Amino acid sequence: MCLAPGGLFQKPSTTVRLFNRGDYYTAHGSDALFAAKEVFKSAGVVKMIGAEGKQIQSLVLNKLSFESFVRNLLLVKQYRVEIYVNKGTSKFNDWVVEYKGSPGNLTQFEDLLFSMDVVLSSSVIAVKIGRDTKNKVVGVGFVDVSERRLCVCEFSDDDHFSNLETLVVQVGPKECLLPGTNGSQEFVTIKKVVERSGVLVTPRKKTEFSTDGLAQDLNRLIAFKKGQQENAMAMPETNLTTAVCALNAIIKFLELTTDSSNFNQFSLSTMNWSQYVHLDSAAVKALSLIPPPGVTTTQAHHSVIGLMDRCKTPQGHRLLAQWMKQPLRDLNTIVERQEIVRALMDDLEARQALTQEHLRRIPDIQALARRLLKKKVTMQDLYRIYQVVKKLPQLVKCLDTPDQSATLINVLVEPLKELLTDMLKFQEMIESTIDMDLVDRGEFLVKPDFDEDLQEMRNSMNSIEDQIKKLLSRVASDLNLEAGKTLKLESNNQLGYFFRVTLKEEKVLRDNKKYQTLDTNKSGVRFRNSALADLNSDYQHHKEQYSEQQKAIVAEIIGIAAGYVSTLHYLNDVLARLDVLTSFAEVAATAPKPYVRPIIKSDGLRVMRLKGVRHACLEVQDGVSFIANDAEFIEDEQTFHIITGPNMGGKSTYIRSVGIVVLLAQVGSFVPCDEAEMTLVDAILARVGADDCQVKGMSTFMMEMVETSAILRKATCHSLVIIDELGRGTSTFEGCGLAWAIAEYLAKEVKAFCLFATHFHELATLADEVPSVVNKHVSALIVNNTLTLLYRVRPGMCDQSYGIYVAKMAKFPASVIQMAHEKQSELEHYKNFDFDGTAEERNKIIEDVVTMGDVNPYMVSGRYSVVASYRDCCWSYFGEGDVENIYPMNWYLSNLNRELSWLAARVWLISQSKASICQDSSDAMVPASEVVGLRLNRTSFRGLVIGLCLPNWVRDGEQIIAEFVSSCKGLKDIHSDTELNIRLKELQCRVKASSNLYVQALLASLPS
Structure with missing residues (x-):
């Protein structure tokens, strides 16, 4: 039997293929090795299967491991996932894609991901490059399925796509679609820009980036306003021809038109990315804005978002991350947020009530609304929405106080009051349909008085429950325990009804064949006897019949509830905004030193x-x-x-x-x-x-x-x-x-x-x-x-x-530190400087240099000779003719030597490279040589002097060096190139041959 299909085309390393075997899943080849390391942290679980010579690595995943692995791939690793199923027989394999997903396309994995209340937002962008008469035009389409948004924008950009990078940071997509393959240079450049922000790039066919079928698809998807012409192509957004081509590629990629629940649900707008502060991926990383991968909640302070995120709701977490990547340039909106934060900081009682009580119990309304739209909700989901609606009066009461900020009232309280009114009928419907007496037991059933058959089944279930309760007393007497205290009757959705005793009382069940133990944990021992097992079986049978009978009623309730989807989206937005601003206030108030309002x-x-x-x-x-x-x-x-x-x-x-x-x-x-x-x-x-x-x-x-x-x-x-x-x-x-x-x-x-x-x-x-x-x-x-x-x-x-x-x-190690000090001393003070000759010859050289410096007008700054400054420093270290203290003098001399070598270097430039030295554009030109080659302005020359002399500078000579640099400014007073050449050639005789190295470095740095 061939387990791994060999005929499948090659895949990128960021795509993982898994094979559905019914009760379990398998991975093969490199995917098996990768899954083993991710799930089991060991490659030892990988087995080799197949005939000799055709063996392949294989790994088996149970459903629990499969779900965990897929969640990690899509939400953390940002990988693509493909699930294959065999449509053929056991003898002839025919593996086809059952479903697939990517970070930006989670539709087919929604039940798996949202069942765990995962906080996520999936969005996709597509990029197409167009051309106008002069500039490169970047067209971007954007789709957020969870928020039912279609967006487009166009802008000019440079060859590095700087504006595109900013937009990617601001909107935070999970995936980016690009036309073509890795062959074009444009594709490669955009791919690098997008991947710098941690976004998965997916190549698509160029033919998808067109307007083919776009009008029909948009007419189906867009929710037109009342009185608006139902023609998408008449909307001004569709005039952005390059951007709508990119949008069309996303619609095809997500297969939005194949799901009727998407019809007339989306809005179409233009992205105004210029309303936000420009942030690129380098700034995001430099400021530690986003938590690095693998950071836990206990390490929240490792990033700015982690620090500021004290939100209690999933929608609050998402909105805060979005806001932090979109700093505003609109002062009015900033002030509005500041005013609400100030009000919540000042109102400790309200802030504590929000963070510790009200917001903590609010579910992800956006996810529930999405499931409601697809008619995939349960009665329990409707009850969770009902709980939020029932909590709104408490939220309003908490915030609507006499001395409350007018801004907070207008932005948050008034919308909550409107929503409370809009959802009143929904609340009444749930209260009249769900049997609230059973909710505490985890049962979400329709009230029996809706239907005669339901009422009859409910009566039977009540009768069974009465028998079970009577059984509790008999078992307590039999075990010599107290009913309701040392012996308890409990139930859950997995086991149904069962008895429980604490571990302390466990000995009463030992060697007692009348009772069968279900499991043992720290809460005690759960068990049944044969009578309870029979009654529980009857009860579960009636419960299943009840659920089957109520399906039509539940479907009608869900259909009515689906009409509240747009209201739920608005409720989600208001509560998310309240959660984020409360989080800002909480962080500001509880910091080691409270934050201030800027x-x-x-x-x-x-x-x-x-x-x-x-x-x-x-x-x-x-x-x-x-x-x-x-x-x-x-x-x-x-x-x-x-x-x-x-x-x-x-x-x-x-x-x-x-x-x-x-x-x-x-x-x-x-x-x-x-x-x-x-x-x-x-x-x-x-x-x-x-x-x-x-x-x-x-x-x-x-x-x-x-x-x-x-x-x-x-x-x-x-x-x-x-x-x-x-x-x-x-x-x-x-x-x-x-x-x-x-x-x-x-x-x-x-x-x-x-x-x-x-x-x-x-x-x-x-x-x-x-x-x-x-x-x-x-x-x-x-x-x-x-x-x-x-x-x-x-x-x-x-x-x-x-x-x-x-x-x-x-x-x-101490030896390394000591050696470092010694080398530093040698490099700084030139103690290894060796001079061949007598003391008299040494002093004569110094005197010659000093004398030459005194008469050289180009070495004077502020009426004081730079060389004279050196001379004073030398004489401060030793008296005239004191040969014993020659090293400090040599140090100063060698520094002067280097400075003079720069002047000699300029002579070399003039004579060998036929270069002229010019001033800044604002200054007059210095007379040039007869043959003009390279040109070097005064500012560049000073910068190069500083850069190339850097290793030989020492702290004590900084002021002297600064004076030397200042003296370069006096070059505009030179009257003759000939005079300059003569003066500098005289000085060149006194410098070392090493000056040529500086000249070569200078020439290498000059613009060609």
């Missing part, structure tokens, strides 16, 4: 003043005493903050804290600050972390460049940009040069509010170039050779990274 404005001078900023996730962790800091941005005054400081000093935490505060503020929540005032931002862009993506062939540095490139394209003056440790993934020279160029561009050109954390301390000099750049550092102390991190953000720059001290804190 003052937000939409226009005027752009500012951001945050006092006492705290990291929302870190401050709630056990054993953490968080150090709060301030952050202030003012348009044109201080927009760009360069933050330096030691490793582990809190730089990353600080910049993330500001990003989280801004996000929470524009979601409508209170924020973890002492005071907060800010102007609305249009985007939160981030480049944080040092991750790679080996699966996609992207190194750490490449990931840095991709994310930073996106920031440079998207950022505007209204954005918040967060950059941490840019440039670490390549050489120090290139890293610093890139960091400088990017920082300068953001500060001077974009003028966005930016937090730029770095270990390139040399970037601090950018504050001398751009007035809006400010330096800050996180403070630390070294006491008794031990590093103490203070976590305070203070003005000014930090001159050390304290990396060796952090290594010491990480318990590095």
